[in-house]
Amino acid sequence: MRKAKRIAAIPPYVFAQMDKRKKELIAKGVDVIALGIGDPDLPTPEWVVEDMGRAIQKPPYYRYPDYEGAAFYRKAMADWYRHRFDVELDPANEVVALVGSKEGLAHLIWAFVDPGDTVLIPDPAYPVYRTHTLLTGGDPYMMPLLPENGFLPDFDAIPEDTRRRAKILFLNYPNNPTAAVADLDFFRRAVDFAKRCDLLICHDNAYAEMTYDGFRAPSILEVDGAKDVAIETYSFSKPFNMTGWRIAAAVGNAEAVAALGIIKTNTDSGQYTAIQEAAASAFDHDPEAFFAKMNRVYKGRRDVFVDGMNALGWEMEKPRGTFYVWVPVPQGQTSGGFAQVCLEKAGVVVTPGAAYGPNGEGFVRVALTVDEKRLREAVDRLAKAGVRYR
Ligand SMILES: Cc1ncc(COP(=O)(O)O)c(C=O)c1O
Numbered sequence: 001m002r003k004a005k006r007i008a009a010i011p012p013y014v015f016a017q018m019d020k021r022k023k024e025l026i027a028k029g030v031d032v033i034a035l036g037i038g039d040p041d042l043p044t045p046e047w048v049v050e051d052m053g054r055a056i057q058k059p060p061y062y063r064y065p066d067y068e069g070a071a072f073y074r075k076a077m078a079d080w081y082r083h084r085f086d087v088e089l090d091p092a093n094e095v096v097a098l099v100g101s102k103e104g105l106a107h108l109i110w111a112f113v114d115p116g117d118t119v120l121i122p123d124p125a126y127p128v129y130r131t132h133t134l135l136t137g138g139d140p141y142m143m144p145l146l147p148e149n150g151f152l153p154d155f156d157a158i159p160e161d162t163r164r165r166a167k168i169l170f171l172n173y174p175n176n177p178t179a180a181v182a183d184l185d186f187f188r189r190a191v192d193f194a195k196r197c198d199l200l201i202c203h204d205n206a207y208a209e210m211t212y213d214g215f216r217a218p219s220i221l222e223v224d225g226a227k228d229v230a231i232e233t234y235s236f237s238k239p240f241n242m243t244g245w246r247i248a249a250a251v252g253n254a255e256a257v258a259a260l261g262i263i264k265t266n267t268d269s270g271q272y273t274a275i276q277e278a279a280a281s282a283f284d285h286d287p288e289a290f291f292a293k294m295n296r297v298y299k300g301r302r303d304v305f306v307d308g309m310n311a312l313g314w315e316m317e318k319p320r321g322t323f324y325v326w327v328p329v330p331q332g333q334t335s336g337g338f339a340q341v342c343l344e345k346a347g348v349v350v351t352p353g354a355a356y357g358p359n360g361e362g363f364v365r366v367a368l369t370v371d372e373k374r375l376r377e378a379v380d381r382l383a384k385a386g387v388r389y390r
Contacts, residue, residue, distance in 0.1 A: 036349040040241040051281040055274035065270035069097025076280035085219040101233040101248035106132045111259040113138040118165040124356030151180035155193040174207035174321025177365040181321040194229040201230040209239035215320040231256040247279040301368040308379030313389035325366045345385035
C-alpha cells in the first residue's frame with residue numbers, strides 16, 4: 001500500500017492513543033479514573049431525546065438532508081444567537097449546519113488555505129486547526145499562549161511577513177486546553193487585527209455555555225463589524241452533553257459560510273435531519289436553566305479538584321470557563337512524564353500538555369468528567385503516590 005505523504009506529517013491523534021492505553025489498563029483490572037478526554041459524563045436533556053424519538057418516525061428525514069442544514073435548524077440557531085448574544089444572523093446565508101464543529105473547523109481550512117499559506121494557530125490548542133493546516137499544505141504559525149498573558153495570543157508579536165501570508169486566525173475562548181476565558185475587549189482587538197491584516201478569524205466557541213463565578217462568555221460576533229471578518233462555530237456537544245450526536249453550526253461572515261458550504265456539499269451531504277430537529281428542540285426548554293444546572297455540577301467538581309491539588313502544594317486559581325483544569329507539572333518533570341506517573345502510580349488518566357503544542361509543555365490537562373467522589377479519590381491516590389507540586 002502506498003499512502004499519501006501528507007499522512008506522514010500528521011502526529012497520531014492523542015486521544016485515540018490515550019484511549020488505547022486506558023483500555024489496556026482496564027483489561028488488566030486497574031480501576032482507572034479517566035480525566036483525559038473532554039467528553040461529558042452527564043445525560044443529554046430528556047426533551048432532546050424525546051424529540052429525537054418523534055423525529056426518527058418522519059420518513060421525509062430518511063432522504064438526503066439539505067446540504068446547508070434544514071431551514072428550521074438554521075432559523076433556530078439565528079434565534080438563539082439573537083437571544084443569547086444579541087447578534088442578528090440571516091439564516092439563509094449566515095448559518096450552516098455542521099456534523100459537529102470539528103468537521104466545520106477542518107473543512108473551513110480546506111476552503112481557505114492553499115499550499116504555502118500561513119494559518120495563525122494558538123499554541124497550545126485543540127489539535128484540528130494545526131492538523132488540517134498541515135493536510136492542506138499550509139504553514140502553521142504557532143502563537144504562544146502564555147500564563148503571563150492570561151493565555152491570550154500577543155498579536156503585536158506576529159512578524160509582518162507572517163501577517164501578510166496569513167489567511168486564517170484561529171481563536172477559542174473559553175479555551176481548550178488552558179481553560180482561560182476572554183472578554184469582548186480582547187475580541188475587539190482581534191477583529192481590528194484581522195481587518196488590518198485582511199484575514200478571516202475563526203472563533204471556536206465550543207465552550208460558550210460552560211462558565212463560572214459570574215463570567216459570561218461572549219460571541220466574537222458581538223463586536224461591531226465582526227461579521228466583516230469572522231466566522232464562529234457553536235456546538236451542542238459540550239453544553240447539552242451531546243458529543244455523540246455530531247451536531248453544530250458555523251455562523252457569521254456570509255462569504256466564509258458559503259465557501260465552507262462548497263467543501264461540505266462535496267464531502268458530507270449534511271447531518272441527519274432528525275438530529276437537527278432534536279438539536280433545535282434543545283433551545284425550546286429553558287436552555288439557560290439547563291446550563292446553570294450543569295455548571296453547578298462542574299463548579300463543584302472544579303472546587304474539589306483544585307482545592308485538593310492546592311493542598312498538595314499547587315497554587316492554582318480556579319478556572320472560569322470550560323470543564324478543564326490546566327495543571328502545571330512539578331518542577332523538573334515533563335508533561336508526558338508527569339502524565340505517566342499519574343497513570344502508572346495512581347491509575348489517573350490526564351492529558352500531557354505537549355500534545356496540544358510546544359507551549360503546552362509544563363502542563364497536563366484534567367477533564368472534570370467524573371463525579372466529586374471520584375475526583376476526591378483521584379487526588380487521594382495522587383497524594384498516596386507521593387505526588388506533590390513542590
Ligand atoms: C476547542 C474545541 N473545539 C471543537 C471541539 C469539537 O467539538 P464537536 O463535538 O462539536 O466536534 C472540541 C472537542 O473537544 C474542542 O475542545
